[in-house]
Amino acid sequence: MKIALFVEMAPGMRAGECREAYPEGMQNCLKAMLEAAGHRVTLVEQDENGDGAAMAAAVGDADVAYWWGHGLHQKVSDAAADAVVRAVWRGMGLVCLHSSHLSKPFLRLIGTDGTLCWREAGENERLWVVDPAHPIAAGLPPTVEIEREEMYGEPFGIPQPDELVFLGWYKGGEVFRSGCVFRRGRGKVFYFQPGHETYPNYKLPDVRRILLNAAEYLRCPAKAAADAECPCVPPKETL
Amino acid sequence: MKIALFVEMAPGMRAGECREAYPEGMQNCLKAMLEAAGHRVTLVEQDENGDGAAMAAAVGDADVAYWWGHGLHQKVSDAAADAVVRAVWRGMGLVCLHSSHLSKPFLRLIGTDGTLCWREAGENERLWVVDPAHPIAAGLPPTVEIEREEMYGEPFGIPQPDELVFLGWYKGGEVFRSGCVFRRGRGKVFYFQPGHETYPNYKLPDVRRILLNAAEYLRCPAKAAADAECPCVPPKETL
Amino acid sequence: MKIALFVEMAPGMRAGECREAYPEGMQNCLKAMLEAAGHRVTLVEQDENGDGAAMAAAVGDADVAYWWGHGLHQKVSDAAADAVVRAVWRGMGLVCLHSSHLSKPFLRLIGTDGTLCWREAGENERLWVVDPAHPIAAGLPPTVEIEREEMYGEPFGIPQPDELVFLGWYKGGEVFRSGCVFRRGRGKVFYFQPGHETYPNYKLPDVRRILLNAAEYLRCPAKAAADAECPCVPPKETL
Amino acid sequence: MKIALFVEMAPGMRAGECREAYPEGMQNCLKAMLEAAGHRVTLVEQDENGDGAAMAAAVGDADVAYWWGHGLHQKVSDAAADAVVRAVWRGMGLVCLHSSHLSKPFLRLIGTDGTLCWREAGENERLWVVDPAHPIAAGLPPTVEIEREEMYGEPFGIPQPDELVFLGWYKGGEVFRSGCVFRRGRGKVFYFQPGHETYPNYKLPDVRRILLNAAEYLRCPAKAAADAECPCVPPKETL
Numbered sequence: 041m042k043i044a045l046f047v048e049m050a051p052g053m054r055a056g057e058c059r060e061a062y063p064e065g066m067q068n069c070l071k072a073m074l075e076a077a078g079h080r081v082t083l084v085e086q087d088e089n090g091d092g093a094a095m096a097a098a099v100g101d102a103d104v105a106y107w108w109g110h111g112l113h114q115k116v117s118d119a120a121a122d123a124v125v126r127a128v129w130r131g132m133g134l135v136c137l138h139s140s141h142l143s144k145p146f147l148r149l150i151g152t153d154g155t156l157c158w159r160e161a162g163e164n165e166r167l168w169v170v171d172p173a174h175p176i177a178a179g180l181p182p183t184v185e186i187e188r189e190e191m192y193g194e195p196f197g198i199p200q201p202d203e204l205v206f207l208g209w210y211k212g213g214e215v216f217r218s219g220c221v222f223r224r225g226r227g228k229v230f231y232f233q234p235g236h237e238t239y240p241n242y243k244l245p246d247v248r249r250i251l252l253n254a255a256e257y258l259r260c261p262a263k264a265a266a267d268a269e270c271p272c273v274p275p276k277e278t279l
Numbered sequence: 280m281k282i283a284l285f286v287e288m289a290p291g292m293r294a295g296e297c298r299e300a301y302p303e304g305m306q307n308c309l310k311a312m313l314e315a316a317g318h319r320v321t322l323v324e325q326d327e328n329g330d331g332a333a334m335a336a337a338v339g340d341a342d343v344a345y346w347w348g349h350g351l352h353q354k355v356s357d358a359a360a361d362a363v364v365r366a367v368w369r370g371m372g373l374v375c376l377h378s379s380h381l382s383k384p385f386l387r388l389i390g391t392d393g394t395l396c397w398r399e400a401g402e403n404e405r406l407w408v409v410d411p412a413h414p415i416a417a418g419l420p421p422t423v424e425i426e427r428e429e430m431y432g433e434p435f436g437i438p439q440p441d442e443l444v445f446l447g448w449y450k451g452g453e454v455f456r457s458g459c460v461f462r463r464g465r466g467k468v469f470y471f472q473p474g475h476e477t478y479p480n481y482k483l484p485d486v487r488r489i490l491l492n493a494a495e496y497l498r499c500p501a502k503a504a505a506d507a508e509c510p511c512v513p514p515k516e517t518l
Numbered sequence: 519m520k521i522a523l524f525v526e527m528a529p530g531m532r533a534g535e536c537r538e539a540y541p542e543g544m545q546n547c548l549k550a551m552l553e554a555a556g557h558r559v560t561l562v563e564q565d566e567n568g569d570g571a572a573m574a575a576a577v578g579d580a581d582v583a584y585w586w587g588h589g590l591h592q593k594v595s596d597a598a599a600d601a602v603v604r605a606v607w608r609g610m611g612l613v614c615l616h617s618s619h620l621s622k623p624f625l626r627l628i629g630t631d632g633t634l635c636w637r638e639a640g641e642n643e644r645l646w647v648v649d650p651a652h653p654i655a656a657g658l659p660p661t662v663e664i665e666r667e668e669m670y671g672e673p674f675g676i677p678q679p680d681e682l683v684f685l686g687w688y689k690g691g692e693v694f695r696s697g698c699v700f701r702r703g704r705g706k707v708f709y710f711q712p713g714h715e716t717y718p719n720y721k722l723p724d725v726r727r728i729l730l731n732a733a734e735y736l737r738c739p740a741k742a743a744a745d746a747e748c749p750c751v752p753p754k755e756t757l
Numbered sequence: 758m759k760i761a762l763f764v765e766m767a768p769g770m771r772a773g774e775c776r777e778a779y780p781e782g783m784q785n786c787l788k789a790m791l792e793a794a795g796h797r798v799t800l801v802e803q804d805e806n807g808d809g810a811a812m813a814a815a816v817g818d819a820d821v822a823y824w825w826g827h828g829l830h831q832k833v834s835d836a837a838a839d840a841v842v843r844a845v846w847r848g849m850g851l852v853c854l855h856s857s858h859l860s861k862p863f864l865r866l867i868g869t870d871g872t873l874c875w876r877e878a879g880e881n882e883r884l885w886v887v888d889p890a891h892p893i894a895a896g897l898p899p900t901v902e903i904e905r906e907e908m909y910g911e912p913f914g915i916p917q918p919d920e921l922v923f924l925g926w927y928k929g930g931e932v933f934r935s936g937c938v939f940r941r942g943r944g945k946v947f948y949f950q951p952g953h954e955t956y957p958n959y960k961l962p963d964v965r966r967i968l969l970n971a972a973e974y975l976r977c978p979a980k981a982a983a984d985a986e987c988p989c990v991p992p993k994e995t996l
Contacts, residue, residue: 142509149390150390151390153506166754168931171912178740200441204917207924213926260651268436269394275452409674412942446672446685446695449687454686503889607869626868635988637992678919754931
């Protein structure tokens with residue numbers, strides 16, 4: 041399918057720990073994974089000068105979009121965020137990764153503030169599959185072990201998800217709704233918490249399986265051709 | 280309790296059919312009803328020059344806000360809409376009336392496009408109570424009969440409501456999720472469909488009961504003092 | 519896929535108005551429709567002496583089961599109802615048709631009393647698609663017109679459905695949540711209201727499309743081989 | 758309010774570790790707590806010969822019932838379980854404590870199998886409040902620390918709860934949806950996981966606060982006088 045991949049490329053993403061975790065670049069790691077599964081991927085790298093316009097274009101005909109952003113959320117223009125949101129309403133799937141909990145598209149789609157508590161301690165996380173028959177969990181063992189990850193903890197400022205797939209356990213004492221589906225219009229949004237830029241967790245086989253399952257699950261077979269309208273209608277003739 | 284009441288006063292609201300329906304003005308009808316129930320009401324009338332700033336101020340310490348808007352939604356500034364949204368996240372209740380389905384605060388809180396189909400035929404509507412034990416339906420008969428109302432019909436562009444209280448039936452052949460609660464942060468949002476400006480339906484005893492019940496139900500006993508943050512936290516000592 | 523089809527055959531089902539509506543028998547109409555779509559169907563006809571044991575056997579390896587019952591609900595043994603319920607928990611889909619809202623399997627799966635109001639007036643019903651992107655609504659127009667159907671009206675004694683697909687409008691003044699999905703264990707349950715035995719509505723193309731879509735949607739790709747247990751587990755080694 | 762308190766008294770409950778944890782008896786600890794809050798409590802102690810008939814009587818006019826059972830679930834007769842279920846449908850609140858996840862009333866109300874994994878290691882549990890404005894969490898700190906508790910872990914065989922209040926973290930590596938509300942008919946069911954009989958956790962101030970908050974939250978102001986029926990209704994006259 042057609043996939044739009046948005047990755048925020050702040051300067052630090054190309055150096056130091058990030059470079060160690062992903063010598064090829066996290067954005068290219070994700071792109072290669074999606075392409076190897078047969079998808080056509082449009083990668084949008086956003087640096088500090090970017091306003092998201094390229095992503096707004098890419099979502100025009102994407103089946104599913106992946107969004108990874110962190111420190112540059114406010115650089116994304118309202119217009120670009122709106123383009124993503126409207127694409128979801130028309131049926132595009134959207135996977136919001138890790139710190140995208142504060143991205144403009146995610147916040148506009150969920151309607152809450154997306155807050156959480158966090159700690160960058162590189163500690164052990166364990167994802168528990170709470171809905172074993174959910175298509176996003178297909179092929180997974182009961183738990184996914186992640187050796188080191190940033191901690192994201194409750195209370196998470198989201199509405200009740202329509203589907204709760206994963207709960208995260210952290211050695212340091214926190215829990216998190218780490219995998220949640222929200223239905224919005226014809227589209228579905230999947231928030232998935234792992235993916236701090238300094239740990240190569242998008243190379244873990246089970247995490248990759250989750251990301252690829254998500255593409256299949258989020259694809260809408262009945263996308264709308266245009267934005268919905270509020271039509272004035274005549275009375276229906278009843279039989 | 281403290282209530283902020285927002286009513287859009289486009290020129291037509293003070294003349295013609297609107298004046299016939301509400302000689303005292305719809306805004307004053309609602310205000311008097313709320314005051315008679317013991318509430319302290321701050322009424323914000325928004326004309327074509329208003330940008331919602333007065334409402335942004337009024338929600339600062341309101342327990343519950345009522346919002347009635349129609350043709351001037353886009354005049355409300357993003358900043359004013361955000362102020363209402365943030366007040367909800369901190370615990371303020373919000374009642375969105377009738378054509379407020381396209382108001383900025385409602386759309387930002389639900390995360391969808393709020394579309395519907397409509398017809399201004401002054402036809403018979405019947406509200407069915409689908410959750411008879413819901414506090415917003417307290418004291419109501421099984422149905423609320425409305426002689427004439429604008430038709431708002433499905434599909435309604437909302438996420439699955441957290442609580443569905445009323446379904447509307449229209450003589451012309453449509454149905455609608457006419458009363459829905461959405462939980463967002465510490466606050467709750469109640470969308471209630473009746474209330475076209477040319478029919479005096481906010482004078483109907485059952486409709487008034489619903490509006491007053493809503494104030495009680497939406498009041499949050501544990502409002503947050505300030506916007507939530509994303510705190511960095513140390514590891515918890517475990518026992 | 520493998521489908522188990524349960525149809526209650528009270529004496530009236532083979533005579534009079536039922537015979538006029540379905541000269542071939544409603545059970546055979548449904549069976550032929552499912553077979554024409556490529557499914558392998560085990561039909562279980564239950565007369566007044568039946569206790570559901572044949573259905574309990576048929577669900578053993580069914581992907582999806584359809585259940586149509588009316589006046590003989592209490593003849594179905596608790597053991598047979600439990601077998602159906604357990605099959606759902608392991609991942610079987612279950613379509614509960616029309617008056618199956620009071621069948622033992624449906625009530626045990628939803629956990630409420632399934633009550634509603636009704637009227638056998640052969641009046642016009644219109645189904646509204648409220649979730650146009652839902653797979654069960656694939657290929658449908660915005661409304662499905664049914665010339666004559668028994669009226670089933672709110673309040674419907676169900677929990678909040680996980681997915682609301684159809685709302686029904688009746689000329690006589692009622693509304694109904696006519697198509698609802700409930701997720702239970704690894705299985706999904708779809709309640710679909712049309713299907714009174716004296717109107718040949720299972721011959722309507724749109725209704726047939728709904729029933730066939732449901733089979734696809736309810737099929738679980740990850741059925742459990744056996745009933746779930748409550749295992750005692752050792753502590754997990756953390757990294 | 759009027760409260761019915763069901764506690765299963767297997768022989769072990771009056772001796773050994775249970776006696777050490779609750780010298781006065783766990784049942785009396787709970788009763789005293791509820792009475793100190795001003796409630797009128799009917800305590801039903803069920804031993805190995807009991808079939809739950811006394812509880813069936815006690816729920817007749819109770820506002821809220823608490824149920825603690827463990828090894829004798831199958832001794833409770835179907836008729837007694839049904840009486841509790843019907844009382845919930847009419848509006849009684851039901852608090853299901855700890856191992857009541859496998860009690861007959863809970864399973865009939867949720868419609869799933871209630872399975873989980875467990876470990877009796879007396880390990881540290883931490884409850885996280887995920888919905889800080891929920892009335893059941895009123896007055897609580899962000900976490901409730903429990904020094905020793907039996908571990909109950911995911912996947913928990915429940916439907917999506919209508920409200921998720923607490924998530925549990927266990928030192929041994931598991932997580933759990935430890936506090937969930939399910940709406941069923943006019944009643945609400947609150948499942949609360951802590952309360953193994955050998956740890957005196959019902960003496961912890963925060964746990965007691967949760968249990969008392971639950972009574973207030975679950976009380977239905979609009980209980981039905983009798984079981985709901987499926988009435989045949991005439992067409993409504995439309996205006």
